Structure formats: structure tokens, C-alpha cells
Amino acid sequence: MVQLTGAQLMARLLERQGVRTIAGLPGGAILPFYDALSASERIRHVLARHEQGAGFMAQGMARVSGVPQVCIASSGPGATNLVTAIADACLDSIPMVVITGQVPQAMIGTDAFQEVDIYGITVPITKHNFLVRSAQELLEVVPEAFRIAMSGRPGPVLIDVPKDVQTQLITVDEFPPVAVADPAPQLDIAAIEAAARMINEAERPVLYLGGGVVHAGAASLAVQLAEQGSLPTTMTLMALGAMPMDHPLSIGMLGMHGARYTNLVLEEADLLICVGARFDDRAIGRAAQFCPNARIVHIDIDRSELHKIKNAHVAIHADVKCALEALLPRVKAALRAPWLSQVASLKTRFPMQFPGEDDPRSHYGLIRAVASALDDDAIVATDVGQHQMWVAQAYPFRRPRQWLTSGGLGTMGFGLPTAIGAALAAPDRTVVCFTGDGSFKMNIQELDTLVEEGLNLKIVLMNNNALGLVYQQQALFYGKRQFASEYRREPDFVKIADGFGVPAIDLDLADDPVAALAEALQRPGPCLIHATIDREEFVYPMVPPGAANTEMIGG
Amino acid sequence: MIEQVADPLPQAGCAKVVLELDVNNHPGVMSHICNLFARRAFNVEGILCMPVSDGRRSRIWLLVYEDQRLEQMVRQVEKLEDVLNVRRHGAEHEVFERLEGFFH
Secondary structure, three states, rough: EEEHHHHHHHHHHHOOOOOEEEEEEEOHHHHHHHHHOOOOOOEEEEEEOOHHHHHHHHHHHHHHHOOOOEEOOOOHHHHHHHOOOOOOOOOOOEEEEEEEOOOOOHHHOOOOOOOOOOOOOOOOOOOEEEEEOOOHHHHHHHHHHHHHHHHHOOOOHHHHEEHHHHOOEEEOOOOOOOOOOOOOOOOOOHHHHHHHHHHHHOOEEEEEEHHHHHOOHHHHHHHHHHHHOOOEEEHHHEEEEEOOOOOOEEEEEOOOOOHHHHHHHHHOOOEEEOOOOOOOOOEEHHHHHHHOOEEEEEEOOOHHHHOOOOOEEEEEEEHHHHHHHHHHHHHHOOHHHHHHHHHHHHHHHHHOOOOOOOOOOOHHHHHHHHHHHOOOOEEEEEEEOOOHHHHHHOOOOOOOOOEEEEOOOOOOOOOOHHHHHHHHHHOOOOOEEEEEEEEEOHHHHHHHHHHHHOOOOOEEEEOOEEEEHHHHHHHHHHOOOOOOEOOOOOOOOHHHHHHHHOOOOHHHHHHHHHHHHHHHHHHHOOOOEEEEEEOOOOOOOOOOOOOOOOOEEOO | OOOOOOOOOOOOOOOOEEEEEEEEEEEEHHHHHHHHHOOOOOEEEEEEEEEEEEOOOOEEEEEOOOOOOOOHHHHHHHHHOOOOEEEEEEEOOHHHHHHHHHOO
16 A cells, blocks of 8 residues: 555556656646656656657657657647647557646636646547546556557557646555557458458459558568468558568559559559558549459458448458468468569569669669668658658668658658657667758757767758758649748758757768768767758659549659 | 548438447547547537436437448447447437427
8 A cells, every 4th residue: 555646656657557768848737747757767758849849759669669658748838739749640550648737627627827628639639538537547547548559550548637636645555457458359250261262363462551560560471471472562651661672572652652663553453452551542542543443352450441441342350460360371372473474564664763863962862872871770760741752762661660750640840859769769779860951940959859868860851941842742733833832041950950969961062972971870879961952853753632543743 | 633522411311310329428528429520520410418327327319310421430439439339220219309399
């Protein structure tokens, strides 16, 4: 039997849950919890410079480790600043537990100082959320939050804790058990058999992998299935790395910026086996014209994804790993020589093109030079924009959780704090953050956190002094009326880095950029690598928004 | 350039359906459920909620039109942590009919 405050109880429950690093930023309404954290010998707090940074640091830790991670903020603006990171986690199914301070219960609803209804605000962007009304409730709510965040399709859970709940004394007789994920749903063997039959009978099947394969730890099973059935395999942005991109069966990323041949292969398919993906509009283009000749097998842990965009002929509500395990012994080994040669021919005729890939001063060349200076242990994070799509196209991803990107929400500013989180979770790995000048400026304050933590993180800044993807869309679809997408002045990013104490190199000034780059990437600790790129270089191919995937421009 | 936008579906003319939900009884459950319908411009024609048994649970009755999105709506509702059960009844269910007297 032990007497604790609500705040101390929360800290104990997090410790018991295995939480060792928390990112956050304090303020009045969360101070009792900070006081309790200061006494914790097991939890390390990383002080972000903006709450959104803290949210993405937790995401980075979660994306690398696969287990729920925690971020904390105070009430009011502290809580609202977390909103973008929460929504981002929700759309990309990232397990996260968000704890916010709230004004004391007696003041809730009075427009008190720094009061905001973060519970109400986060209803549509969390998997679930709680407003805690007593210290007693914490015994149930905290483990529940972790259980929900990691069960089924992962996602963010918010716990809003009024200050008086944090200071309330409670006698705890017994701590609740550590939360574990719910068991996987019962497998529908008849559906698995039907799916296996369809795969065995198909002449031109394509395996379509989504982020769910990574979340379920099922990447190697998916590769095994592909090899057994000779299934050409495409990946969504979220699934890159699930199958090594240089695997003979990989046909790369599909969709808006996928290779021409990839989208054309899908056009020819007579069976689409969708595993842990959700037919997102950036991946499939105009839904009615996606895979027009294919029957569909759809496996997903989230029942509401089945039949949501495309009706599946066989829909399997299951944990992807369990489903693949059951599928494997039922899928016949097949060579499918005619289909694979048709795929190879499309690939030869409409390959992914990387102009300038040997020139480190071009966008593709820079990405290739970074990749050749690193091995597969490195973690690659990106921000959002042209650089993100170029990295998705050109970086040789070879393992799951190697690649961290904001897929669903497409959040500029994601890169740096997420990379910091990744470096915190994997201190033995090199972390590279590709960013653009537009995105970088959105969370640039976290350079301070980076230096304070002394992490082995390299920022590769691809600078075209513009909001490049906006500039590109205006060029292609708005009559070249470039408005609000070019900056009229350009900050000195090397000086900014210097101001924060981050070592920086400017590849523009390097006589041998490849050597300078390799040297910067090998040197431990933080580093900013600045490179100017051409504003008139666009991401190709590109499917116009709303068009069918076969209506690609360029590439 | 045509972005894909969900067309608001004309609901008049569709049959009505009564949904019966067993939910946990605490403040906030209604907002979770109503948000789902509102976000998808899915009009809820009638709504009724009362606690059951010891007050730990509530039952919510919803009157909605059965258009093609209903199946997806129900699946989204079932995903909510506080929703324990969803049952579907035809429009002939008397729960809303017996309330008519309070509205006319």
C-alpha cells in the first residue's frame, strides 16, 4: 500500500509500462507531473523547443521501435500545438500516448487561462481519448491508453489530466497489470482458402503492400509470399523497405509519383492482393479506373478499411502476419514466366528515370551519393515535398522501419523532430533527415534540442528556396502562375546552424561534393549538409490529382 | 484539375434504419459518435439516449437513412472504443414512433 499523488501515480504507471524516454515541454497545468517526473530514475525527459516537436519526437521513437511512445504538454496552447503531430500519427497508424495538462476541474468550461477543450478537439484525430476526472481513474486509464494505442491498427491516444487530478492524493493497494495488445482477430480460414485459390488461379497477380505490413512485423513473410507465388510486388509510400527495392520481384512504389511501368503493370493485373494498405487516393489515383481488370483480395486489421474504397472479392479481417502465415502453405509455388516477362518488358519500356543520378549537385545524384555513403543500418527520415518524393523514388530502402515519412497527413516540419526521435530510440544508428528549405523552417527550432542531446543525426537540406511541390503544381496545373511559392529572400542556413552550434557544410562550395558529403556523414554527431538544387526540376512522373494512374505526366 | 470530392448523396427516398448501440456511459461518448456522422455529412434523423441498468452503460437509438454509405458508417461506429455493440433494425421499429407524440 502506497500513497501517491495523481502525478506520481502516472509516472509510476509509465515506468511500469516500460517507457524510458518522454519528449515534452512544460507549462503551468502539467507542472505537478513534471515535478513527479523529476524524481523518476527510469524516465528520461527530452525537452523540445515547441510542443509539435515533442509530438514528432515521440512519433520518431514509435516509428523506429514499433511500441507506443509518450509526449507531454501543458494545457491550452501546449495542447493545441500537439494537434498536428497527433493527426499525423492517426493517419499513419503510429502508436502514441499523449498526455496533456488541463486546468483544474472546477475551472473547466469557464474559459480559464490556457484552457482549451483538447478532449473535444482531438476526438476526430485520435484512436481514443480520455479526460480523467480522478486520480483513481488513472489506474485504469493509463494502461487502457497503451492497450488501445498498440492493439489492432495502432494509433494515438490522448489523456487529458486536470491539474487537481495530478495533485490529488490516492492510496494505491495494487498496481494494474502492464498493458499488452489485444489478441489478433479470429482468422477466417475459409476466406484464406478462397484467397489462396484466387492467387493460384491468377495469371497476372500483383501483391500490393501497405504500411500495415511494417506495423505487423510481417515484411519477411510478405517477401516469402511474393517469392513463392512469383508475385510482382508494389509498395505504398508507407511500405517502402518492406521488400528490398532491388529485389527482382519489386516493381517499386505505385501511385502519384510511382514509376510509369509500376502503374502500367497494375493496369494489366488480373488479381490484386492488397495487404495492410488502404487504397489511398495518392496511391491509386481515380478509384474507378484503378486496376480495372483485377479481382481484389484485401487483408487488413481494420475492418472498416475493407470495401471502403474498392469492393474486395475476398476481404479478410485479420492481423496481416497471421493471415500471411496461414496463406503461405496454401499458395502454390509458381513461376508465372509469361507474366514476369510481361512485367520485365513494361519495366524496360517505361522504366523509372533518374536524370543526373551521377551528379551529386542534382537532386537524384545527391540522394544516391548519400545512399552510397551509408549502409542499410542507417535510418532515413524526410520532410514533405519534392525532396520526399525524390527520396522515395531513388533511395535504396532494404528493410522495414528504415524509412520514416509523413504519409497520410503530409506534414511539413515532420522531418527534423521525427529524426531526433529516431536517433533517441536507436542511438547506435546513423539517422539522416532529408529536408527542403520550406519544411526545414517549420520546426527549425529543434536544432537546439538536437545539439543539447548530441545525437548522431545528419540533415541533408535540399534548398531550392521555394515551396517546390506547390511551385511544381502551379507550373503544371495552374498555367505557370507561380504565386506564394517562391521566397523573395533566402536565409543563410549554414549561419543558422552555426548559431545553434550545429556543424554545417555547404556542398555548393565543396570542390569534391561526394567526398565532403561522405566525410560529413561519417563524422559522429549532428551536422547540417546544405545543397542548392534547381527550382525548375520537378518530380516526375506525376499523376494529376483526381486523374487515373495511367494518365501520368513526364518520366 | 478535378479533385475527388465525395458527392453529398440525396438521402430522401432511401429507407430508414434504426440503429441500437450499447455504449459506455460517460461524458464524451455522444460526441465521438455524432462526430463520425457529421464529418461524413450523414444526417442523423433521430437520436435517443438513456442509461441502462446500473448506469455504467447507456443505450443509444439512432434513426438514419439507409444509403450506400451506411455499412461503412456502422463499421466506423463499431471501431469506437466506447461502443460495445451495434444492432440494426428496420424502420418498423417502434422506438421513434412512440416518441412522435412529443414532437407533433
